[in-house]
Amino acid sequence: MLPYDHLAAFRLGYGLSPHLTLPADPQAVAGSVTAATRPGPDDVTMDRLRAWQMEGQELNRDRREKVPDADEAFRTHRQEMNHIFRGAVVERFARAVDDAPGFGERLVWFWADHFTVAGRNHYTNLMTEALVSEAIRPHLTGRFAQMLFAAETHPAMLTYLDQSRSIGPNSIQARRNPDKAGGLNENLAREMIELHSLGAGADYDQQDIEQLAELLTGLAYYPRQPGVFQRRRAEPGAETVLGTSYGGRKGTLDDIRAVIDDLAVHPATAAHLARKMAVHFVADDPPQALVDRLTDVFMDTGGDLGAMNLTLAEAPELETHFRAKMRQPFEFLVAGLRSLGLDGAQVRDLRPRIVNTRLLQPMAIMGQPWASPQGPDGWPEAAEVWASPQGLAMRINWALAAPVDLVGRLPDARRFLQTCLGDSASETLAWAVPRAESQSDGVALVLASADFNRR
Amino acid sequence: MLTRRLFLKSTALIGCSAAAHPLMSTATFAGAPGENRLVVIILRGAMDGLDVFQPYGDPDLAALRQTLSLGPDHGATDLDGFFALHSALSPLLPLWNAGQLSFAPAVSTPYRDKRSHFDGQDMLEAGTGTDLEIDSQQDGWLNRLLQQMPGQDSETAYSVGVAQMRILRGAAEAKSWTPKVNMDLSPQAELLLTRIYHDDPLFREASAQALEIVAGLSPDLPEAKRGQEHLELASFAANRLNGATRIASFSLPGWDTHAGQARGIERSLTRLSETILSLKADLGANWDRTTVMAMTEFGRTVRENGSGGTDHGTGGAMLMAGGAVRGGRALGDWPGLAEGDLYAGRDLMPLRDIRAYAAWAMHAKFGIPRAALEGAVFPGLDMGSDPRILA
Numbered sequence: 001m002l003p004y005d006h007l008a009a010f011r012l013g014y015g016l017s018p019h020l021t022l023p024a025d026p027q028a029v030a031g032s033v034t035a036a037t038r039p040g041p042d043d044v045t046m047d048r049l050r051a052w053q054m055e056g057q058e059l060n061r062d063r064r065e066k067v068p069d070a071d072e073a074f075r076t077h078r079q080e081m082n083h084i085f086r087g088a089v090v091e092r093f094a095r096a097v098d099d100a101p102g103f104g105e106r107l108v109w110f111w112a113d114h115f116t117v118a119g120r121n122h123y124t125n126l127m128t129e130a131l132v133s134e135a136i137r138p139h140l141t142g143r144f145a146q147m148l149f150a151a152e153t154h155p156a157m158l159t160y161l162d163q164s165r166s167i168g169p170n171s172i173q174a175r176r177n178p179d180k181a182g183g184l185n186e187n188l189a190r191e192m193i194e195l196h197s198l199g200a201g202a203d204y205d206q207q208d209i210e211q212l213a214e215l216l217t218g219l220a221y222y223p224r225q226p227g228v229f230q231r232r233r234a235e236p237g238a239e240t241v242l243g244t245s246y247g248g249r250k251g252t253l254d255d256i257r258a259v260i261d262d263l264a265v266h267p268a269t270a271a272h273l274a275r276k277m278a279v280h281f282v283a284d285d286p287p288q289a290l291v292d293r294l295t296d297v298f299m300d301t302g303g304d305l306g307a308m309n310l311t312l313a314e315a316p317e318l319e320t321h322f323r324a325k326m327r328q329p330f331e332f333l334v335a336g337l338r339s340l341g342l343d344g345a346q347v348r349d350l351r352p353r354i355v356n357t358r359l360l361q362p363m364a365i366m367g368q369p370w371a372s373p374q375g376p377d378g379w380p381e382a383a384e385v386w387a388s389p390q391g392l393a394m395r396i397n398w399a400l401a402a403p404v405d406l407v408g409r410l411p412d413a414r415r416f417l418q419t420c421l422g423d424s425a426s427e428t429l430a431w432a433v434p435r436a437e438s439q440s441d442g443v444a445l446v447l448a449s450a451d452f453n454r455r
Numbered sequence: 456m457l458t459r460r461l462f463l464k465s466t467a468l469i470g471c472s473a474a475a476h477p478l479m480s481t482a483t484f485a486g487a488p489g490e491n492r493l494v495v496i497i498l499r500g501a502m503d504g505l506d507v508f509q510p511y512g513d514p515d516l517a518a519l520r521q522t523l524s525l526g527p528d529h530g531a532t533d534l535d536g537f538f539a540l541h542s543a544l545s546p547l548l549p550l551w552n553a554g555q556l557s558f559a560p561a562v563s564t565p566y567r568d569k570r571s572h573f574d575g576q577d578m579l580e581a582g583t584g585t586d587l588e589i590d591s592q593q594d595g596w597l598n599r600l601l602q603q604m605p606g607q608d609s610e611t612a613y614s615v616g617v618a619q620m621r622i623l624r625g626a627a628e629a630k631s632w633t634p635k636v637n638m639d640l641s642p643q644a645e646l647l648l649t650r651i652y653h654d655d656p657l658f659r660e661a662s663a664q665a666l667e668i669v670a671g672l673s674p675d676l677p678e679a680k681r682g683q684e685h686l687e688l689a690s691f692a693a694n695r696l697n698g699a700t701r702i703a704s705f706s707l708p709g710w711d712t713h714a715g716q717a718r719g720i721e722r723s724l725t726r727l728s729e730t731i732l733s734l735k736a737d738l739g740a741n742w743d744r745t746t747v748m749a750m751t752e753f754g755r756t757v758r759e760n761g762s763g764g765t766d767h768g769t770g771g772a773m774l775m776a777g778g779a780v781r782g783g784r785a786l787g788d789w790p791g792l793a794e795g796d797l798y799a800g801r802d803l804m805p806l807r808d809i810r811a812y813a814a815w816a817m818h819a820k821f822g823i824p825r826a827a828l829e830g831a832v833f834p835g836l837d838m839g840s841d842p843r844i845l846a
Contacts, residue, residue: 326657383657392661393668396648400640400669413573428654432647434571437500437711441644442573448648450655 002319005101006422010455011318011325012281013102015335018419019343020100026313029103033309036104037140040095043133044088044126046155052081053123053223081122088129089370090348090355096334098344104140107309109330110280111136115151115196116378117160119371127156128371144273144303145264149257152192153228155221161188161376168217168235168251176232184235189213191376197263199272204242211239215259218251229253242266270298277308279381282317283324290317322424323454326383329366331455332395333359336447339420340407350406358402365394387453399447404440413442420446491744491779491820492696494703494734495597495622495813498727498751499576500643500710503765504772505757505803506720507544508558508785512537515792520759523716538785543724546732550776551783557844559773559786559812563753563805570767572711575752580622582810584835596813597704598625599832603823622704640669642719643711689730693737696745701821710751714762731776743778746816746845754803757792770803773812779820781846786812807839814838819845 002010005022008029009015016022023029059077062070096105112132119125135154139147151157158164166185167174174182189212194200218234234251244262247255263269274294278286294311301307312318327335337347350359360370367386373379380386403410410416417425417433429449436442446452503523510516511526511533525531531539532548538560540548550556565585566578578585582596602625640648645666652658685707692703707730709723727749735742754771770790775782790796790804798804814828814836829836 387657387661389661389664389668392658392665396640396665396669400644426651426654429651432651434573435643435711436647437572437641437643437708438576438706439573441641441647441708444644445647445651449651450658451651453658454655 002322002422002424006424007318007322008103008313009101010424011322012313013099013106014096014331014338015102015452015455016420016422017097017100017338018341020098020338022101026310029101029313030306030310032099032101033104033107033140033306035099036095036108037137039133039137040091042087042091044084044129045133046127046130049123049126049130049155050223052077052126056081056123057223078122081126085119085122085125085129086352086355088126089360090350092129092132093334093337093359094344094347096330097338097342097347102334103309103313105334106281106331107140108132108136110277111140111147113373113378114276115147115157116373116376117154117156117371118373124156124159125371127154127159130154131156139305141306141309142304143264144269144298144305145261147305148196148264149260152188152196152260153219153253153256155228157188158219158221158228161191163188163216164220164222166213166217166220167233168214170236171217171234171251172232173230184210184213184217186210186213188219189216192216192260193263195377197272198266198268202266202268202272208241212241212259215239215241215246215251215255218253219256229256265299265303267299270295270303273308274298277312278317281312281325282315283321284382287317287321290315323451324383325455326386327453327455328379328386329363329368329391332366332453333363333398335420335452336398336402337406339416339447339452340403341411341419342406354405358398358405362394362398362402366391383454392453395453396444396448399444400440403443403447410439410443413439413446416443417446421451424451425449426451489701489821490741492701492703492738492741492746493816493820494692494696494745494747494777496727496730496747496749497576497580497620497622497704497706498710498723498749499706499708500572500641500712500751501575501753501755501767502710502723502751502771503712503716503720503755504560504751504770505755506716506765507541507724507774508534508560508772509539509541510537510560510789510792511539513789513792519757519792522763523759523765535785537789541720541724543721544728546728547776550731550735554783554846555778555780556774556776557780557782557784557786558775559807559809561770561787561790561803561806562773562809562812563770564809566753567769568799570753570769572752572767577621579750579752579809580620580624582622582813582833594625595620595622596810596832597623597702598627600817600821600823601625601627601702603827603831604821620704620706640666641709641711642715642722643709643713646714685726685730686733689733690737693734693741696738697741707749712755712764713760713766714764716759716764719764727774735776745777746779746820747774747776748813748816749774749776750809750813754805756801757797757803758801768802769798770805773809775812775816775844779845781844786842786844808836810836811838812842812844815842815844 005024006016009022012029023032056077059070059074063074096102099105117128117131119128131154135150139150162185167182169183186209190209193204193209198204214235218229218231220230220233221228231251236250238245238247241259246259275286275291277294278290282290294308297307297311363370368379413433413436429451433442433445436445506524509524509526509531516524527533527539530542532545533539534551547556564578566575580595648662652662688705696703707726712719731747734747738745750773751771753767753769755765755768760766787807790806796804810833814833815838817823818825818828825838829838
């Protein structure tokens with residue numbers, strides 16, 4: 001039987017580290033999540049991003065007007081945006097590497113994936129990180145309704161799911177510009193119900209989606225417009241969603257908050273989120289007893305995510321379903337970095353070339369290009385997806401080639417086996433590692449093993 | 456191209472002391488006075504000496520080997536009426552005939568019995584005896600040699616590829632260099648990966664194709680030439696040795712032939728012979744002042760195993776080549792392969808400490824006094840009588 005601190009680090013975190021002291025009981029593991037709720041020193045925020053976007057718009061205008069050196073200035077601006085985004089991504093790695101046991105940063109990943117937004121250009125790339133800082137981290141241990149509201153109304157989401165294009169057909173803006181095409185866009189409304197709250201299988205219909213879409217009008221993000229709600233875009237009148245009427249004569253942000261508060265504590269939402277957490281943290285085909293317990297806790301506490309975190313940390317299924325899950329590429333890389341003994345500061349100091357060739361490019365080849373999932377449903381969970389021949393080949397290649405680029409002196413492979421896996425290594429792996437032809441091959445065996453790639 | 460890359464790499468490493476700069480190398484070079492040159496190649500994985508220098512004159516060999524070490528009747532070339540050279544080393548026959556190739560058929564480090572690659576290689580590179588815990592041996596004997604050389608400058612160690620060159624780790628400075636080629640998956644690593652994936656259906660299924668992809672996968676090295684790393688190492692080593700460098704060391708993997716040795720060792724021996732011939736070609740006139748020593752951590756079982764391979768043993772072979780070598784001969788005695796001649800009833804009995812050959816070479820070519828060799832470089836070694844290995 002594995003000691004609990006190791007079990008929790010494997011299943012809920014990023015595995016073992018030669019440096020970190022791991023919390024030893026479920027309360028401490030759940031409590032450790034607080035660290036991930038704190039802002040980082042250089043977090044990308046929408047306040048900063050608005051300013052950058054306005055600067056970019058001005059530089060673009062200069063280019064159109066053939067202002068001298070405008071092209072150069074714009075190129076510099078774009079490079080700076082890239083640089084900041086790169087720094088934010090490296091920071092995600094660094095915080096994950098430093099987080100003992102890693103539950104908090106795993107939850108950051110989980111919820112950021114639940115509220116998937118993908119980057120399409122410099123600014124939307126940065127927005128994906130702003131959403132993590134502003135809508136995910138602060139609410140990891142709070143009520144789900146708070147996170148749901150923060151995520152649905154975040155500029156990253158409004159942009160990604162086209163809400164900024166949605167205009168109430170009878171809104172002030174539509175009536176004033178009858179010639180300009182425009183109207184409802186249902187994208188955010190649909191995903192809010194189907195992906196973010198009730199789940200696709202729940203009891204709702206197209207009428208609910210359309211009504212919610214009308215209710216959400218007014219939500220929009222434009223860098224030069226303050227806030228994210230513009231009443232002149234909002235559809236007037238009340239809307240009925242899932243049998244409840246919201247709003248009145250004028251559309252307001254409070255109406256939107258009201259419907260989100262209700263969606264957040266809906267029984268279908270409880271069941272949907274309970275199952276999703278169990279799938280992500282415990283097993284692709286999760287034990288129903290765990291799903292039921294998580295559902296009950298969610299309902300009993302009104303969607304208290306801190307209570308959900310504790311329920312997961314206490315779950316006996318962590319042990320009974322050990323290694324039922326495959327580490328996703330980001331997890332694999334973070335676990336690799338920290339097993340090799342790097343700490344967050346060393347990760348922040350990695351040269352850009354190493355970040356590219358040893359983290360971001362391999363992650364993409366493993367099937368997880370940063371901030372670029374295929375759709376708003378985020379990254380897949382099934383082990384089969386991540387254990388593709390191409391993905392596994394990249395993991396093997398990384399295990400062989402990356403460690404010497406990341407740490408100067410490789411650890412003894414036999415000690416490394418212990419560092420990475422404690423007493424959890426399979427007999428076959430423990431047999432194989434000392435039989436490797438060189439230390440580097442031995443280290444590679446550990447990192448490429450099913451033991452290490454599963455959790 | 457070499458020069459430019461070397462410049463960049465050296466620039467990047469300035470300010471790193473040898474101790475602080477990690478030894479991630481398979482190639483290390485060190486500047487030293489004089490005109491003589493030493494190249495130490497570590498053959499990682501334990502080379503089967505009995506298959507490379509086949510003692511076909513030993514009446515007990517045939518009963519021990521069924522598909523391996525079959526002698527001159529099966530492709531090997533007779534060397535001296537007793538030993539025959541594996542066919543994959545045939546390109547080196549002109550060196551043998553010119554007296555520039557020799558070998559010691561039955562040598563070892565003081566390492567015994569556990570037969571671990573890691574510990575065996577550590578001891579080979581540390582150059583110490585069994586009196587010290589392997590963990591506490593942090594520096595290598597080439598580094599201690601450097602410290603003994605008067606006037607050696609800061610021409611430092613170069614690291615290549617993924618293997619670490621512990622042999623040059625220590626207080627004296629060294630530089631590193633990485634060739635722009637993709638790394639190779641050794642047959643043993645491939646075999647072990649197949650084994651560790653076997654019990655996990657998901658990984659077992661994906662790994663067959665994954666391992667094929669690994670062979671061609673090179674995410675950051677689009678211009679990589681697969682399987683050519685040894686030539687880059689040799690070419691770069693020669694380039695430096697033609698300049699101020701006098702000592703170079705790198706490693707060649709792929710000797711752990713537990714199964715299907717005939718195919719595996721052929722590939723590794725081809726690389727070894729290409730490496731040596733590349734050094735010779737690129738060193739030009741300096742080849743005459745060069746000694747190449749190829750060493751492995753231990754030998755392999757005298758008996759062929761059930762899968763056409765051999766397992767970890769004790770006594771093994773060392774190869775020497777170069778214009779400075781008194782070659783065309785086997786060095787030292789032959790222990791025999793009869794039951795009573797074997798070590799632990801299974802391995803070739805080593806007859807001489809491999810460090811003694813290295814020590815005599817350094818004595819002859821770098822003028823290091825015997826006391827320093829037996830004290831500082833190889834603490835506690837008895838060099839014994841002069842084997843007169845160098846011209």
